[in-house]
Amino acid sequence: MSPTMIVILCAFLASLWFISFVLTKADQKHTKNGRKLPPGPQPLPIIGNLHQLGNLPHHNLQKLAQKYGPIMSLRLGSVPTIVVSSPQTANLFLKTHDTNFASRPKLQASDYLTFGRKGIAFAEYGPYWRNMRKLCTLQLLSASKTESFSGLRKEELGSMVESVKKLAVAGEVVNVSRKVGELVEDIATVMILGKRKDDRYELKGLAEKVLNLIGAFNLGDYVPFLGALDLQGFKRHTKEVSNSIHQVIEKILTEHEQDNNSQQRDFVDILLPLMNQPINPQDMPVYPIDRTNIKAILLDLIVAAFDTSATAIEWTMSELIRHPRVMKLLQDELESVVGMDKMVEEKDLGKLSYLDMVVKESFRLHPVAPLLVPHESIEDTTIEGYYIPKKSRIIVNTWAIGHDPNVWSKNVEEFYPERFMDSKIDLKGHDFELLPFGSGRRMCPGMQSGLITVRLVLAQLVHCFNWELPHGLNPKDIDMTEVFGLTVPRANHLVLKPTYRLLC
Numbered sequence: 001m002s003p004t005m006i007v008i009l010c011a012f013l014a015s016l017w018f019i020s021f022v023l024t025k026a027d028q029k030h031t032k033n034g035r036k037l038p039p040g041p042q043p044l045p046i047i048g049n050l051h052q053l054g055n056l057p058h059h060n061l062q063k064l065a066q067k068y069g070p071i072m073s074l075r076l077g078s079v080p081t082i083v084v085s086s087p088q089t090a091n092l093f094l095k096t097h098d099t100n101f102a103s104r105p106k107l108q109a110s111d112y113l114t115f116g117r118k119g120i121a122f123a124e125y126g127p128y129w130r131n132m133r134k135l136c137t138l139q140l141l142s143a144s145k146t147e148s149f150s151g152l153r154k155e156e157l158g159s160m161v162e163s164v165k166k167l168a169v170a171g172e173v174v175n176v177s178r179k180v181g182e183l184v185e186d187i188a189t190v191m192i193l194g195k196r197k198d199d200r201y202e203l204k205g206l207a208e209k210v211l212n213l214i215g216a217f218n219l220g221d222y223v224p225f226l227g228a229l230d231l232q233g234f235k236r237h238t239k240e241v242s243n244s245i246h247q248v249i250e251k252i253l254t255e256h257e258q259d260n261n262s263q264q265r266d267f268v269d270i271l272l273p274l275m276n277q278p279i280n281p282q283d284m285p286v287y288p289i290d291r292t293n294i295k296a297i298l299l300d301l302i303v304a305a306f307d308t309s310a311t312a313i314e315w316t317m318s319e320l321i322r323h324p325r326v327m328k329l330l331q332d333e334l335e336s337v338v339g340m341d342k343m344v345e346e347k348d349l350g351k352l353s354y355l356d357m358v359v360k361e362s363f364r365l366h367p368v369a370p371l372l373v374p375h376e377s378i379e380d381t382t383i384e385g386y387y388i389p390k391k392s393r394i395i396v397n398t399w400a401i402g403h404d405p406n407v408w409s410k411n412v413e414e415f416y417p418e419r420f421m422d423s424k425i426d427l428k429g430h431d432f433e434l435l436p437f438g439s440g441r442r443m444c445p446g447m448q449s450g451l452i453t454v455r456l457v458l459a460q461l462v463h464c465f466n467w468e469l470p471h472g473l474n475p476k477d478i479d480m481t482e483v484f485g486l487t488v489p490r491a492n493h494l495v496l497k498p499t500y501r502l503l504c
Helices: 003-029 057-068 087-096 108-113 127-139 143-148 150-169 176-193 203-215 234-258 267-274 291-322 324-337 346-351 353-365 398-402 447-464
Strands: 071-076 079-084 381-383 386-388 393-396 465-468 495-500
Touching: 057 071, 057 079, 057 398, 079 087, 087 381, 087 393, 087 398, 108 203, 108 234, 127 267, 127 291, 143 447, 150 176, 150 346, 150 447, 150 495, 176 203, 176 267, 176 291, 176 447, 176 495, 203 234, 203 291, 234 267, 234 291, 267 291, 291 324, 291 353, 291 447, 291 465, 324 353, 324 447, 346 447, 353 398, 353 447, 447 465
Parallel strands: 079 393
Antiparallel strands: 071 079, 381 386, 465 495
């Protein structure tokens, strides 16, 4: 490197340090006049506490919270951040002060990929978000709409069972991760688009890219003055994916507009007639829905449906294989309630209490989104004597809550569904010990559909087949490595050998 370049680089780094010093001083001002930030580790110049997140931030944030407490203050680059790590503090942020923390931070990826944050998941809190959420809840995700697709779920699940049965008869192994992913994709594609998977669209690949980009570390989100430089190439790549999404969803909408013979009324069919109509649910302000709104809503639905349920099923099957005792008890319940001469039906799910305990325990140990989608404070406020500045990013670490021995007493790392026996803790955001779908205004609106899919697919896989590891592997040797992102799937696919066990 030439002397001139060295001088320029040193000047650049000195400038960065000075700006970071000013930002740190600005943070310290928040402690004046009796306003004290929550405790937390000292931030470094420029990067703040980013270096302490590591490859698995939910694990590292838990360790920091054990030292600094359940309301912890960090600075991620220049972004003031509050990390919440206990049920009591989650209650304060997501219920008691829910209105003030109901917004979302503006991320570069969400801005590009969700058509200017015009969907539901990443829209800032306000009248527009309330209208869109109400629209989706009433028109797309209601209990009656979810129930109307029961026949579809039965048909797709029956097809998967038959394909696995053939492999079982042939003595072959099954890539459970891939099978479950394809099943969930098939169900979601018909629900949303009214047709079976179409390889022309590559929707699953696009959904994975969206999740990876939104969950990825983007320097520009934390050190804004570096964002314009795009040192990681993040903005360029995000724009490329955004263009692909725009083209694919535009094709889908155009095909629906040209096809008047569809018998299956899907989500696109429901949304298109609402275009340019004044949407005014329950006397809310009028927000006409345009083509961009529809694209953003569809993308939210596709991304959420394709990934979350499949990831939850993967982790639960992994734990069942590692714990044959639990698998046997679940199969005994299925045999008693359903019988060995037929497959599980949706009407059976309400009678399967041990299945519910298994699902809860899996969500406790392996929350699909261990750090809930970040919230953002709308105004300055004080919680538990600590000052929370406006525009602070709020991270709720549900993984830390699920692994807290003060919450779950003994054997906190053990997969033990019986801990939920006679427990009133549910999955619907009322109990802050277990928040797989979040809580409050920003909790997942697709919870009902997701829970039915997870429970039904698990019940069917366990009822129809016995499963074992190939090549004589020991269940305790299953690789449980995680890959961090907006969601946290297994690092490696789960591959098992099935044996068909029903009499039909």
